[in-house]
Amino acid sequence: MFKKLIDNAAAKSPWLFHINAGSCNGCDIELVAVLTPRYDAERLGFKLAGTPRHADIVVVSGPVTVQSKDRVLRTIEQVPDPKVIVTLGSCPRSCNVFKGSYSVAGPLDKYVPIDVSIAGCAPKPEAIIDGLALAAKILKEKREAMK
Amino acid sequence: MEFTDILIYAVYILIFPGALFTCLFGLWLAGVDRKVVARMQKRKGPPISQPAWDFLKLCGKETVIPAHAARGVYLAAPYIGLASLIVTVLFIPLGGLQAFSTGADTVVILYLLTIPTLAMIFGGSASGSPFAGVGASRTMVSIMAYELPFILVILAVGKGMTPDGYYFTFSLEQITNVQSVFGPNIFDWRLLPAAVAMLLVIPCEVGQHPFDVGEAETEICEGPLVEYSGKPLAVFKLSHAIKMFVMTALFCALFLGGITTGMLWLDVVLALCFCTAVTLVSMTLLNAISARWRVEQLFKFFWTVVSGLALASLLLVWFC
Numbered sequence: 001m002f003k004k005l006i007d008n009a010a011a012k013s014p015w016l017f018h019i020n021a022g023s024c025n026g027c028d029i030e031l032v033a034v035l036t037p038r039y040d041a042e043r044l045g046f047k048l049a050g051t052p053r054h055a056d057i058v059v060v061s062g063p064v065t066v067q068s069k070d071r072v073l074r075t076i077e078q079v080p081d082p083k084v085i086v087t088l089g090s091c092p093r094s095c096n097v098f099k100g101s102y103s104v105a106g107p108l109d110k111y112v113p114i115d116v117s118i119a120g121c122a123p124k125p126e127a128i129i130d131g132l133a134l135a136a137k138i139l140k141e142k143r144e145a146m147k
Numbered sequence: 148m149e150f151t152d153i154l155i156y157a158v159y160i161l162i163f164p165g166a167l168f169t170c171l172f173g174l175w176l177a178g179v180d181r182k183v184v185a186r187m188q189k190r191k192g193p194p195i196s197q198p199a200w201d202f203l204k205l206c207g208k209e210t211v212i213p214a215h216a217a218r219g220v221y222l223a224a225p226y227i228g229l230a231s232l233i234v235t236v237l238f239i240p241l242g243g244l245q246a247f248s249t250g251a252d253t254v255v256i257l258y259l260l261t262i263p264t265l266a267m268i269f270g271g272s273a274s275g276s277p278f279a280g281v282g283a284s285r286t287m288v289s290i291m292a293y294e295l296p297f298i299l300v301i302l303a304v305g306k307g308m309t310p311d312g313y314y315f316t317f318s319l320e321q322i323t324n325v326q327s328v329f330g331p332n333i334f335d336w337r338l339l340p341a342a343v344a345m346l347l348v349i350p351c352e353v354g355q356h357p358f359d360v361g362e363a364e365t366e367i368c369e370g371p372l373v374e375y376s377g378k379p380l381a382v383f384k385l386s387h388a389i390k391m392f393v394m395t396a397l398f399c400a401l402f403l404g405g406i407t408t409g410m411l412w413l414d415v416v417l418a419l420c421f422c423t424a425v426t427l428v429s430m431t432l433l434n435a436i437s438a439r440w441r442v443e444q445l446f447k448f449f450w451t452v453v454s455g456l457a458l459a460s461l462l463l464v465w466f467c
Contacts, residue, residue, distance in 0.1 A: 009203035040190040045197055050364030053211060053376040056204070080209035080376040143207055
């Protein structure tokens with residue numbers, strides 16, 4: 001009985017941790033817009049966590065620069081299971097206009113499996129909410145698969 | 148002790164007003180707080196059941212124990228804090244229903260209420276994270292800040308109850324009895340500054356927004372909670388919700404007690420309504436309209452303005 005309740009809870013209170021892996025700040029602003037009164041992602045239970053230990057969903061923006069690569073991977077490792085990795089914008093998937101630069105170590109899927117990609121440069125808040133809702137659903141599936 | 152007595156105490160401790168009810172009502176209060184804050188900011192806000200979902204979700208997460216942590220203290224701290232909060236509830240009369248009564252309830256409550264905060268400090272220090280260290284020291288500062296006005300308020304209420312003769316009590320039962328004769332303390336003009344001081348002590352003790360220097364998530368990654376995950380974190384979040392209930396119930400016992408309708412269950416429901424109202428006035432309102440204070444601002448405010456209000460009340464009940 002409790003297992004089912006806890007499984008359902010996984011989809012209803014996903015906490016986000018946002019990592020900026022060399023992003024231009026465009027996607028970061030759009031993510032903040034999602035939490036403002038106009039879009040209010042908190043009504044779906046989304047909340048920005050202060051530390052990776054509290055997070056369920058890791059949101060990565062930016063093309064993963066050489067400087068940030070180790071930090072991003074280490075932060076993702078610190079998130080307790082079940083966790084979902086979401087890429088925000090085009091950069092983490094394709095490196096976007098930064099592709100080929102000497103300082104870019106991306107894309108992110110060279111290092112960790114990605115569950116949801118939100119496309120756009122920068123993505124619209126509606127797209128971000130859609131992607132995060134999908135991530136919450138995946139989170140529940142991962143929780144059900146645990147144990 | 149008769150068997151029925153043991154049964155009644157078991158119900159008091161485990162179901163009402165002990166563990167089960169306290170947890171549920173605390174989570175409900177936290178949900179109402181989040182919803183009303185959202186409405187005040189023109190948001191739709193999470194459902195009222197959101198803190199309960201958060202708690203259940205955290206129960207289902209992996210518990211990570213850092214390599215540098217002192218394992219025993221790290222894992223025991225949240226449960227000790229929760230247990231002492233539930234014990235505190237048993238000493239607070241809820242519309243005349245008080246599970247345990249001693250001659251010095253308020254002193255017992257004063258001591259029991261420091262344990263959850265101390266548990267947080269110990270747990271945070273045991274995690275070995277520098278963020279937790281900073282958070283623990285900040286939490287200590289906030290304890291020192293609110294304890295002084297809190298004690299002054301309790302002294303003022305204990306002293307100021309009877310107009311005839313010198314009378315002084317630490318017993319919440321007596322405080323409630325006197326209020327049922329002379330009317331709630333909040334209508335006593337001499338105790339009004341103390342009531343205001345208490346309304347400001349509540350958010351600081353709970354760790355709500357303008358006074359949450361110890362758990363500042365944007366500065367020091369939630370302070371003592373930085374390394375916690377899974378069930379221990381769930382218990383800390385639950386303790387936070389229960390603290391809201393404990394502090395508002397204490398306010399109701401000190402200032403809004405003794406309102407009787409003749410039926411016990413109606414009195415209890417009335418007391419719970421008062422608890423919700425006090426939550427909205429003292430915590431939600433401040434939470435929605437203010438930004439976090441710096442540590443020294445908090446300390447200065449509590450030792451001058453809030454302590455001043457409480458001291459004014461104490462002097463008034465002594466000399467008027």
